[in-house]
Amino acid sequence: MRSSVALWLRVAFSRAMIRVLATYGDPLWIVVNVGGPLLTSIALAFLYKFAGIPQFTGFAILGGGIAAYWGNVLWSMAAQLNWDKRSGMLYLYISSPAPLTALLVGMSLGGILGTLPSSLTVLIIGTLLFNPPFSPPTLALALIFMLTLLALYGMGIALSSLYLILGREAEEVNEALYEPVSFLSGIYFPSIGRASPLPLAIQAVASLIPLTIGMDALRRAVFFSEGVGELWPSLLTLAVMAQASIILGLKALNYVERRGRVTGDILVALR
Amino acid sequence: MKKLIASISLGLERELGWTFPPLVVLLGTIPATASVLIVVMIYWVGSSAAGAVDPSWIAFLVVGASLYTHFSSYIWAPISAVSEGKASYTYPLVFIAHSSLTYVTGRVIASFIESSFSAILALGLSTVAIKALLGVEPTLSFTPLSIALFALGMLVGLLAALGLGLMLAAYAIFVTRLEWGLPVYISGILMIFSEAIFPTSALPPPLHAIAESLPFTHIIRAARAALIGPPALYSAEIATASLLSATWFLAGVLVYAYSEGLGRRRGYIDLRVT
Numbered sequence: 001m002r003s004s005v006a007l008w009l010r011v012a013f014s015r016a017m018i019r020v021l022a023t024y025g026d027p028l029w030i031v032v033n034v035g036g037p038l039l040t041s042i043a044l045a046f047l048y049k050f051a052g053i054p055q056f057t058g059f060a061i062l063g064g065g066i067a068a069y070w071g072n073v074l075w076s077m078a079a080q081l082n083w084d085k086r087s088g089m090l091y092l093y094i095s096s097p098a099p100l101t102a103l104l105v106g107m108s109l110g111g112i113l114g115t116l117p118s119s120l121t122v123l124i125i126g127t128l129l130f131n132p133p134f135s136p137p138t139l140a141l142a143l144i145f146m147l148t149l150l151a152l153y154g155m156g157i158a159l160s161s162l163y164l165i166l167g168r169e170a171e172e173v174n175e176a177l178y179e180p181v182s183f184l185s186g187i188y189f190p191s192i193g194r195a196s197p198l199p200l201a202i203q204a205v206a207s208l209i210p211l212t213i214g215m216d217a218l219r220r221a222v223f224f225s226e227g228v229g230e231l232w233p234s235l236l237t238l239a240v241m242a243q244a245s246i247i248l249g250l251k252a253l254n255y256v257e258r259r260g261r262v263t264g265d266i267l268v269a270l271r
Numbered sequence: 272m273k274k275l276i277a278s279i280s281l282g283l284e285r286e287l288g289w290t291f292p293p294l295v296v297l298l299g300t301i302p303a304t305a306s307v308l309i310v311v312m313i314y315w316v317g318s319s320a321a322g323a324v325d326p327s328w329i330a331f332l333v334v335g336a337s338l339y340t341h342f343s344s345y346i347w348a349p350i351s352a353v354s355e356g357k358a359s360y361t362y363p364l365v366f367i368a369h370s371s372l373t374y375v376t377g378r379v380i381a382s383f384i385e386s387s388f389s390a391i392l393a394l395g396l397s398t399v400a401i402k403a404l405l406g407v408e409p410t411l412s413f414t415p416l417s418i419a420l421f422a423l424g425m426l427v428g429l430l431a432a433l434g435l436g437l438m439l440a441a442y443a444i445f446v447t448r449l450e451w452g453l454p455v456y457i458s459g460i461l462m463i464f465s466e467a468i469f470p471t472s473a474l475p476p477p478l479h480a481i482a483e484s485l486p487f488t489h490i491i492r493a494a495r496a497a498l499i500g501p502p503a504l505y506s507a508e509i510a511t512a513s514l515l516s517a518t519w520f521l522a523g524v525l526v527y528a529y530s531e532g533l534g535r536r537r538g539y540i541d542l543r544v545t
Contacts (some may be wrong), residue, residue: 029449035455059316172295179302
């Protein structure tokens with residue numbers, strides 16, 4: 001029992017370190033990853049200015065910072081095992097004693113640390129360009145940020161088990177998911193609450209996505225100085241969602257792995 | 272011409288043939304529609320808070336954002352034709368067959384065809400969605416003439432995107448890793464400078480010149496003149512767009528031909544993308 005826990009921890013740590021070293025050891029990765037969210041948030045900040053409310057440019061900048069993580073979850077978490085399958089790495093994982101769940105949890109931790117420079121670059125450059133009014137960082141902000149990332153990467157683990165059974169469709173599904181989830185979750189504009197332009201029914205559906213609750217709470221903490229006293233329902237919801245998505249993701253992965261080992265189709269790479 | 276048709280056919284097989292083709296178009300339409308809706312919602316939230324909602328800008332955003340998603344989705348085709356081709360050893364074979372320019376052009380046209388369906392559907396779907404969500408109907412005119420003029424704008428856009436795409440493909444001949452990084456930047460720069468989601472007047476003055484030198488800015492303006500009006504603006508904008516697009520296309524062909532020759536001499540054609 002103790003040795004399996006130690007193995008699990010070692011695998012998770014090693015996988016996380018691969019991500020961290022790959023990012024921090026190669027600045028080109030940061031330059032490449034920051035382009036999409038940075039330029040999108042700059043364009044959308046100009047749109048807020050054009051709409052007549054320069055104070056809201058911060059919504060676009062904060063959205064860009066979180067979009068870096070959302071992109072990382074989809075492309076470097078959800079699709080990763082599928083790519084590993086196609087490149088032959090999954091053969092090594094399956095034939096080694098390394099648990100897949102440890103690999104994915106390690107990948108999540110590595111992804112969170114590895115995406116931090118891209119996310120910070122968007123926030124810093126965006127702030128320098130548009131000078132939006134940010135409130136000073138608080139405990140509530142730190143808690144929301146961590147819980148949002150936990151829930152987001154939990155979603156990534158759940159999606160990766162689904163993508164493991166897909167072929168080339170995995171990339172197409174990623175492409176198809178990115179923008180609609182960005183829209184519903186209100187990465188760049190409030191999609192739930194009083195300021196949301198969306199009907200209540202759509203707000204209800206959007207609230208099922210952890211990113212929606214996280215973005216709403218982040219905006220309230222960053223731009224409206226709300227603290228733990230006002231944000232506790234969001235914090236509680238995020239904690240439940242984070243736990244549920246991680247448990248669901250790990251269970252789904254275990255099921256797909258077990259079934260795949262029995263039927264032998266886990267290693268079938270469809271192109 | 273036979274080579275071009277074969278390349279288009281190969282490209283269509285690559286774009287549409289992996290599953291049920293209408294499903295591919297649907298998978299392209301959903302994110303494009305979501306992109307348009309994000310932009311419209313940002314305008315709506317911002318202008319509502321400022322107390323200055325002007326529904327006429329919604330049509331401006333719908334047309335610009337739809338065309339932007341169209342361009343940004345198919346400028347990837349040439350770089351992916353080269354880099355994927357190098358990874359799968361298709362590209363060296365194409366190169367040996369002396370038709371790599373035709374091959375890349377064919378792949379762009381195939382991607383343009385696929386993306387056109389998604390862009391047009393996204394234009395219609397986002398119009399319907401905006402009416403349902405916000406109760407505002409974008410004032411777009413869909414007459415046979417306006418649709419024909421809009422389609423002409425898309426064709427001129429193909430020429431410009433082909434020029435840009437060939438330059439990106441030339442770059443892909445020499446790089447062996449992270450080749451997708453450059454199109455992400457190009458796509459983001461186009462979003463800021465092509466008047467896709469806000470007028471160039473919102474940019475600081477020295478940046479106007481960049482916007483005016485892009486064919487995509489004039490193509491989007493021409494498309495707006497066709498679908499929103501005033502129609503009198505169309506001819507000047509489409510003429511400027513055609514001139515700039517032809518220049519970009521010529522530059523793309525020259526850069527690609529030079530890079531291909533250099534790649535052959537220095538042996539880059541066989542370098543695999545990692």
